[in-house]
Amino acid sequence: MTRNSSDLGSCVVVGGGNYFRGGSNSGWTIPRAELDNVGILGTVMNGIFLRGALQNCDVDEVRLMTAIPIPSVGEPYIRLRAQHHLEQGKVLILAGGNGQPFVTTDYPSVQRAIELDAEALLVAKNGVSGVMTADPKLDASATVLSYLSHEDVIDRRIKVMDQAAFVLAMEHALTLKVFDVSRLDQLTAICDGQQIGTLVESRTS
Ligand SMILES: Nc1ncnc2c1ncn2[C@@H]1O[C@H](COP(=O)(O)OP(=O)(O)OP(=O)(O)O)[C@@H](O)[C@H]1O
Numbered sequence: 001m002t003r004n005s006s007d008l009g010s011c012v013v014v015g016g017g018n019y020f021r022g023g024s025n026s027g028w029t030i031p032r033a034e035l036d037n038v039g040i041l042g043t044v045m046n047g048i049f050l051r052g053a054l055q056n057c058d059v060d061e062v063r064l065m066t067a068i069p070i071p072s073v074g075e076p077y078i079r080l081r082a083q084h085h086l087e088q089g090k091v092l093i094l095a096g097g098n099g100q101p102f103v104t105t106d107y108p109s110v111q112r113a114i115e116l117d118a119e120a121l122l123v124a125k126n127g128v129s130g131v132m133t134a135d136p137k138l139d140a141s142a143t144v145l146s147y148l149s150h151e152d153v154i155d156r157r158i159k160v161m162d163q164a165a166f167v168l169a170m171e172h173a174l175t176l177k178v179f180d181v182s183r184l185d186q187l188t189a190i191c192d193g194q195q196i197g198t199l200v201e202s203r204t205s
């Protein structure tokens with residue numbers, strides 16, 4: 001979400017792990033950087049699907065930008081141009097991560113939020129209501145933590161996202177809101193300021 005605007009521009013950084021994850025396919029005998037390139041292309045495929053789905057919902061002002069140039073599919077990512085789209089209230093889909101291997105989409109999502117001066121990063125989780133006291137797959141009694149500081153996450157060794165991404169968020173005091181993406185109503189409720197999911201913010205903010 002862009003800052004200081006009544007008509008908020010929205011930016012979605014799409015992952016691609018449903019197709020391929022370069023870091024979790026140990027049987028391959030080709031270099032990790034090449035595997036990550038395949039993962040990056042998966043994020044572009046998701047970006048194309050999301051653009052189409054939003055257009056089907058009559059969202060006219062959608063732009064897809066890719067960190068690796070594929071000009072016949074979307075615009076190349078240029079920070080100032082992305083800012084311009086957001087200032088005009090468009091929905092901006094960012095695919096291709098940051099175009100570099102050895103990270104997942106966690107890191108570029110934090111990076112883009114910072115460089116585009118986002119008010120917060122909404123971290124969409126699959127089937128969990130936020131950051132829990134433990135992995136709910138392993139501990140059925142786990143409960144949602146509604147508030148954490150960045151320092152709490154480090155001290156309690158809670159995994160919110162990849163560590164490098166989280167450290168970048170902490171260094172820049174980026175507010176994170178972790179929520180359940182399968183609950184369609186939650187995104188609007190969060191933007192309305194309702195206490196849903198887990199808020200991670202700097203102790204000083
Ligand atoms: N403390 C925790 N709080 C919440 N979820 C946790 C925690 N520890 C582990 N998890 C696991 O994280 C998963 C949710 O994360 P996420 O949505 O990133 O899933 P994913 O399968 O890694 O997807 P992707 O990599 O495509 O983003 C849950 O399925 C949950 O089991």
Ligand SMILES: O=c1ccn([C@@H]2O[C@H](COP(=O)(O)O)[C@@H](O)[C@H]2O)c(=O)[nH]1
Binds near residue numbers: 017020040041042096
């Ligand atoms: O900047 C990036 C972003 C992604 N990748 C590769 O793509 C896959 C899919 O993304 P997920 O975040 O896991 O959904 C990721 O595992 C990486 O292999 C990348 O290399 N660089």
